[in-house]
């Protein structure tokens with residue numbers, strides 16, 4: 001991912017800052033600036049997620065693109081945050097220990113290494129809680 | 130609105146075609162389709178080409194113009210030529226655009242092609258390029274690969290419906306059997322359940338033989354108004370339905386991660402347009418980019434209940450000779466998956482089956498359905514074709 005593309009989303013990636021629709025109360029992570037339910041009637045405000053949730057589904061990635069080679073194999077999961085939204089994230093856990101329904105909490109970790117520029121991207125992973 | 134027919138089809142062999150460039154591939158497929166329709170190039174009114182990522186795979190954009198040029202129709206006839214992109218559904222969408230053009234009365238003779246040249250780049254680059262079919266910012270950034278996303282569907286599916294690993298492997302075994310009977314298929318050899326189970330893990334529980342390969346290839350079809358079709362061919366194939374639906378770009382935002390709601394919707398719309406029921410469909414080409422995807426497709430199109438497709442496959446119902454042969458071409462799994470060409474190749478297969486030209490994999494077909502998926506289900510196109 002480009003440097004600008006990455007830096008633009010740093011608050012969201014580092015601290016799980018998403019959004020919420022004040023009209024219908026729905027939470028959005030990844031953030032949306034437009035409520036699919038209320039559409040133009042909705043008012044979107046920033047929301048800081050607690051960072052706790054559970055594993056909905058998972059896999060172990062054994063063949064990845066070059067930026068993730070340093071960490072392969074790794075556990076990838078769809079995590080449902082306690083506030084409701086679901087997101088895709090890595091779980092820092094040995095592959096054999098991952099389970100559906102496992103309670104998790106967010107941690108701040110290195111996500112990817114860009115081989116050409118040498119830039120290291122940080123962001124949110126999850127660990128068991 | 131006018132009725133539309135397919136009057137000619139053509140397809141290159143699929144595979145790692147080191148000796149053929151991007152433009153060689155589509156020129157070959159286009160010439161085969163025109164020959165089949167008995168057409169001279171200057172009769173073509175418009176051209177649509179499905180292509181996912183020539184920009185990443187070969188560094189070339191502006192594919193519509195390139196194709197018109199090398200088809201010999203740009204400098205002489207200046208025909209309108211348009212690239213259509215919807216990741217792996219690019220081909221199906223290009224066909225739909227051609228059908229709409231003719232249906233509306235805007236044009237008469239329209240070519241829909243699909244092409245992808247994938248093997249000029251290394252595996253790392255192709256994995257990363259294909260990840261662009263999903264949500265780059267919120268799936269790809271986290272480390273999701275395309276097989277990884279389908280693997281999470283498989284994990285969810287196995288957990289909920291009790292699918293066995295062997296049942297999943299049966300999909301690959303069946304599709305390789307069919308591919309071994311298709312002269313254009315990338316893989317010409319049959320495999321066993323053991324072949325799948327012993328292949329390396331790519332993204333648990335999916336193994337190498339659960340995944341469609343990286344492929345070069347092109348396919349093209351010619352459509353015309355049904356009322357004019359017999360000017361060109363003795364066996365026109367009628368387009369009975371063309372339906373398209375969308376869903377969230379990211380898998381994590383879906384209502385149900387192992388149901389493709391866009392497939393459910395596009396399938397329902399297509400059957401409604403054609404005024405047909407499931408029992409009227411003789412064969413289906415479904416988008417089996419991974420074995421799990423074929424099972425989800427059979428269910429989401431409504432051919433069996435959710436959770437039943439593993440058993441249905443195991444019982445041979447979807448095999449050649451079964452009640453509903455699925456992926457007689459070998460599917461994406463064995464025929465190969467040159468991303469932008471796949472949707473057109475599906476139409477090519479259905480047309481061959483309806484005309485009785487499918488050789489060793491021939492099944493009795495009057496009506497066939499093609500199901501083409503973009504990404505993990507964010508775009509789905511369903512077509513129904515019938516004998517006329």
Ligand SMILES: [Zn+2]
Nearest residue numbers: 021024035038
């Ligand atoms: Zn709202």
